């Protein structure tokens with residue numbers, strides 16, 4: 622059995638990342654089978670509870686107010702609507718429910734009180750509740766934990782060096798501070814990144830190094846391919862090759878054996894064959910959404926995911942608290 626290590630060197634990660642893809646996938650699949658049931662994939666529903674109008678300048682994001690993306694701004698949803706969607710997600714096979722708000726940071730106002738009520742409501746359904754709300758203080762993290770929050774998503778996006786090229790309105794250290802607050806509060810961490818932003822292989826290796834040398838690995842590591850949104854500065858970048866996703870996922874799986882590795886944005890541009898390589902390489906979670914959108918970009922239809930699961934012999938991971946999965 623592989624051990625959990627937090628002392629990976631850059632060179633070790635380079636050696637893993639640059640292996641021939643068949644060797645890399647074989648090794649990652651072996652690690653995957655040592656730590657997880659290879660036929661189980663966690664289905665996580667992602668819901669945008671507040672859309673667009675964000676003050677930040679993340680160059681990949683269709684929700685940044687400064688870019689003309691044509692995305693309709695929507696204010697914070699009601700708790701009742703969110704809990705109803707969470708119930709339907711559970712009935713359709715999700716064991717985790719992630720609520721996303723396009724904010725720079727959480728403010729201590731009425732919206733935050735509503736979020737806390739949403740967390741309680743979704744937690745009462747027996748789902749793992751996750752939020753992604755921007756930067757968070759220690760006391761806000763504590764209040765979310767008390768309300769029943771299971772996980773907090775805050776991606777590193779890229780390497781510390783490349784981060785400056787894609788976001789200027791906050792720093793990499795701001796990101797890491799929020800992760801520290803989340804950990805201190807006893808909430809599990811969901812943190813990964815995006816490839817296809819114009820970064821180098823070195824940047825990807827650096828980002829994986831940062832994640833894999835945190836005092837505790839994130840319990841969940843989303844690997845996203847850039848979803849190119851018209852109107853954003855990165856809209857015209859080329860589509861990322863699926864082998865690059867496979868390489869990232871496999872390396873993340875080897876470095877962080879126990880973590881859930883999430884095949885996240887980009888699935889709608891991947892064939893079933895391409896996605897199956899990602900599962901073989903150790904991905905064991907996907908995002909779904911009722912609206913067939915992942916926040917503001919396309920995501921596969923639930924029916925297509927069901928067919929893919931049947932074909933590949935995969936089944937949705939069932940949390941002890943979740944029954945009646947039908948995906």
Ligand code: SF4
Pocket residue numbers: 675676677678679682683684685722723724725755
């Ligand atoms: S990624 Fe998040 S913080 Fe950045 S612009 Fe989009 S919604 Fe705002």
